[in-house]
Amino acid sequence: MKLMEAEGREILARHGIPVPAGRVVSAPGELDGIAGPVVVKALVPVGGRGKAGGVKFAGTLEEARARVGEIIGLEIKGCRVRSVLVSEKVDIARELYLSISVDRDAGMALLMASALGGMDIESVPEEKIYRRYINPLIGLQSYQLRDLAGHLALEKPVGQQVSDIARKLYSAFVAEDAELLEINPLAVMPGGKVVAADAKAVIDDDSLFRHPGHREVEPDITPLEQEARERGISFVQLDGNIGVIANGAGLTMATLDALGLVGGNGGTFLDLGGTDDPEKVKQAFRILKKARPKVILMNIFGGITRCDTVATGVHEVVRSEGAGAPVVARIKGWYEERAREILKDAGLITATTMEEAARKAAELSREA
Ligand code: GDP
Ligand code: MN
Numbered sequence: 001m002k003l004m005e006a007e008g009r010e011i012l013a014r015h016g017i018p019v020p021a022g023r024v025v026s027a028p029g030e031l032d033g034i035a036g037p038v039v040v041k042a043l044v045p046v047g048g049r050g051k052a053g054g055v056k057f058a059g060t061l062e063e064a065r066a067r068v069g070e071i072i073g074l075e076i077k078g079c080r081v082r083s084v085l086v087s088e089k090v091d092i093a094r095e096l097y098l099s100i101s102v103d104r105d106a107g108m109a110l111l112m113a114s115a116l117g118g119m120d121i122e123s124v125p126e127e128k129i130y131r132r133y134i135n136p137l138i139g140l141q142s143y144q145l146r147d148l149a150g151h152l153a154l155e156k157p158v159g160q161q162v163s164d165i166a167r168k169l170y171s172a173f174v175a176e177d178a179e180l181l182e183i184n185p186l187a188v189m190p191g192g193k194v195v196a197a198d199a200k201a202v203i204d205d206d207s208l209f210r211h212p213g214h215r216e217v218e219p220d221i222t223p224l225e226q227e228a229r230e231r232g233i234s235f236v237q238l239d240g241n242i243g244v245i246a247n248g249a250g251l252t253m254a255t256l257d258a259l260g261l262v263g264g265n266g267g268t269f270l271d272l273g274g275t276d277d278p279e280k281v282k283q284a285f286r287i288l289k290k291a292r293p294k295v296i297l298m299n300i301f302g303g304i305t306r307c308d309t310v311a312t313g314v315h316e317v318v319r320s321e322g323a324g325a326p327v328v329a330r331i332k333g334w335y336e337e338r339a340r341e342i343l344k345d346a347g348l349i350t351a352t353t354m355e356e357a358a359r360k361a362a363e364l365s366r367e368a
Contacts, residue, residue, distance in 0.1 A: 096186040097124070244296075247310075318346045
């Protein structure tokens with residue numbers, strides 16, 4: 001689970017790492033007094049907010065409110081900004097980089113640090129990054145910390161603070177079951193004090209039962225997607241005009257690809273999963289219809305699922321309430337002949353191969 005910066009900072013603070021004071025607001029009006037200059041930062045679970053206009057400075061309350069208004073509602077890398085962190089502005093003399101992550105190949109945690117902070121670590125030259133594995137049985141060692149300060153060529157008081165922060169970062173990493181804890185920039189202030197001016201945290205999903213407090217970042221979903229989710233149906237809305245209904249994530253994706261290859265445009269896709277419960281099929285169709293596709297392309301493979309039971313659900317819904325659009329159905333597997341009869345009887349266009357079905361659907365979507 002990716003945490004927002006505000007929660008990442010809470011973790012750092014809990015483990016004794018200095019972080020600037022700040023608070024979360026979701027509207028300009030929520031901001032009352034501020035003491036001195038602040039930085040207003042978009043709370044989205046992605047990096048690169050600075051470049052995307054999601055990090056802005058303000059000197060007065062009015063300015064701060066204006067920045068809050070500007071940043072809320074922005075879309076950064078596909079994430080809508082719903083709240084911001086208004087934080088005491090740190091005077092930064094130097095930006096460093098510090099992180100600990102899980103290195104799956106090595107089977108160990110990896111400590112990374114660089115004197116070139118503030119930019120994406122991916123764009124820092126390899127030789128400018130200090131990397132050391134942390135043996136899980138003995139933890140981060142003092143010699144590694146001394147070594148770190150030396151590599152970054154930090155003057156003594158700064159080096160000591162950075163080492164201390166790295167040590168605390170590792171205890172936070174272990175205690176919080178993190179996959180990544182990243183401080184970029186780790187800010188060195190003009191007076192030499194070191195503070196974490198950003199905090200990125202990814203927590204191992206399998207450990208969440210041990211950390212019940214985390215706030216899940218709400219994904220951006222449409223009202224129809226929400227409705228489907230409440231009914232236990234996986235449904236995604238896209239830009240095209242062909243509604244795809246298939247069973248299993250793999251077949252659903254393959255169907256979208258097949259459509260793409262013949263110039264069709266998937267508009268929604270719906271994964272029936274392993275169900276052949278006619279009631280569930282009916283509900284799935286109803287959701288799909290609400291998205292108003294021009295054509296519906298149904299691609300069912302019945303391995304365990306019986307094709308004829310799926311077909312019965314479709315038949316019932318089409319007969320009782322109409323499909324709302326022409327339906328091209330390709331159904332393959334267990335009891336497929338019977339299924340095709342049922343679908344034909346419901347007035348559906350049937351096809352035997354995925355390609356044929358995709359072509360027919362694409363043609364119809366152009367005519368409609
Ligand atoms: P990111 O772009 O999503 O990683 O967001 P950051 O929090 O790292 O902010 C981007 C950049 O804005 C940083 O590298 C800093 O240069 C600058 N920045 C962020 N917070 C502060 C602050 O408190 N004071 C100053 N002077 N600069 C800041
Ligand atoms: Mn950053």
